[in-house]
Amino acid sequence: MESESKNLLELHDIEAGYGRAALVLRGLSVVVPPSSVVCLVGPNGAGKSTVLKVASGMLVPRSGSIRIDGRDVTGDGPQRMLQNGLAHVLQGHSVFREMTVGENVMLGAFTVSDEKVVRERVEFVQNLFPIVGERWKQLAGLLSGGQQKQVEFARSLMVSPKVVLLDEPSMGLDPKTTAKVFEQVARMRDAGTAVLLVEQNARRALETADIGCVLDLGRVHISGPAAELLADPTLADLYLGGQPSSGTDASTRS
Amino acid sequence: MPSASNPGPVITETIVVAPSAPVRPSWSKWVRITLLVVGAALVLAFPTIAPNPYILSAGVVILNYAVLSTGWNFMGGFTGYISLGHAAYFGLGAYGTALLIRNFALPSFLAWFVAALLVAIIAIPVGIAALRVRGASFVIVSIAFVLILLLVFQSWRDVTGGSEGLTVPRPFPDLLRPEHHRVFYYLFAALLAVALAVWWIIDRSKFGTALKSIREDEDKSQSLGVPTTQYKLIAYVLSAVFVSFGGGLYALWFGDLDPIFQFSILIGSYMVLMALLGGVRNLFGPLLGAVVVGSALEYFKLEFGDTQFHLIATGILLGVVVLFMPDGIIPAVKALFTRSSNQASIREVTAGELLEENRARSAETVPPRRPDASGEETP
Structure with a gap:
């Protein structure tokens, strides 16, 4: 975290909140180095999802700065952030259920105008997630939860993002499928895309x-x-499934 | 811990180059082509086999409905925005054509084009205003627009003739009635073909895919970079233009306009109901709906005369279809044929595989949370 220049994404001293309500993020700083998975864990209301919203431009921070590859992009909206190289995979099931897997994936490349690049990306995501190629012409809504997640991952990778923002990828999935989803997160990382991950399932993540x-x-x-975090007994007790969190909602502290 | 500095992509999967999932059996293509050819032949042969001019004129009415409903489906089918007020563009197209011929002495079919162009220009600000709201609010706004136009065209007697109506000069004054019907039957058929072709092209385009994503979830679509506002507007204007062409051709054919009919909620509702009946996601859905509802309407009118019974009968018909084929006729019929075909299981692993995997894992000494790196396979 010391050498700033080599980080893909830097959120520095971010303050953000919704409307006039109390701040959710109070001076938060997070960095994502290249080819790494950074995981945010913490109790409900700690502001995990808000961090992703700030990074993807859905929520403009009140203060602080956002840098991508060292370039200041603070204040950019969702579409600009997409162009800046941040793709956001929303919480829950976010495939277009009534559209085919192929259409879903191609929509991910909506902002990419170069046909050649699109073809390369299609091949890339099909290699990374074989199910995407196998079920290309099927309706995405007919896939299982874990398979839909792969379609979402593939869709987000179509813009060749620098960092993929994943909001609770294991939501609603059984433990077995959850394991596979995290395996796929690791594969995205290994294929060169950094990941900023928010997860309730903290230990697994x-x-x-x-x-x-x-x-x-x-x-x-x-x-x-x-x-190291995993090995820390106090932390494990506090956040990794020890006691359930209580009284930590940020808004109660204002 | 996996190393953060691992530079190269590690992909150990078998390479799947072409998306070659054989979802549809190969004969399906030939069934489609056969149906298309037979359908087109039937449509083109209808004037020859129609027993009398009355039936032929009913055919013209049904084709007109088909044009309107297909036009409506540019908006309703692709984006899911249900407009009950598209009769506004039917009326504007009809009155625009008539007034341009009467007041500016334009040739009939030039007037028809100019009217559609003017409708496109009007549809832009109306669309911008109406498309700011979604769901039920959009429906209300669309109805409000047609009601306003109805009042304007009824009250502005000097220009529109008010409730007394407006006669439209005939484009082919020498033709006898049956010939007149026949010519317009083919004109409507050609217009329908153009509308269907444009719909088909959009359906397979990137533009169409983006519109369909708006139908499913507009916010999500926006987050992927789709300029939803502009795209909705384009679909809306395109839809208005085709409905206007339908209205203009109606004016030239029928030769007499009355605001209460041109700007009726009923016409707008027919467009929606026909499209829903046939299936809004299918190219030929609105056409099929128009044939069913249009024939039913004509038949009931003949049977029950000048009462409102034809509306009740149509309502019951629609109730039955919505009850048993909520997605429309075409998807329901398709499902009959594809039900037993090769829909793969959505399970990611079979129970047998799971057992095998677990057994293998318990035999190893590595910690249990490192499953092997193979992808998800369904046998």
């Missing part, structure tokens, strides 16, 4: 991640190599 950040009350409480 940290096993995949390279860097973990524990969020509480709108800031990064502790961060470090994911393996």
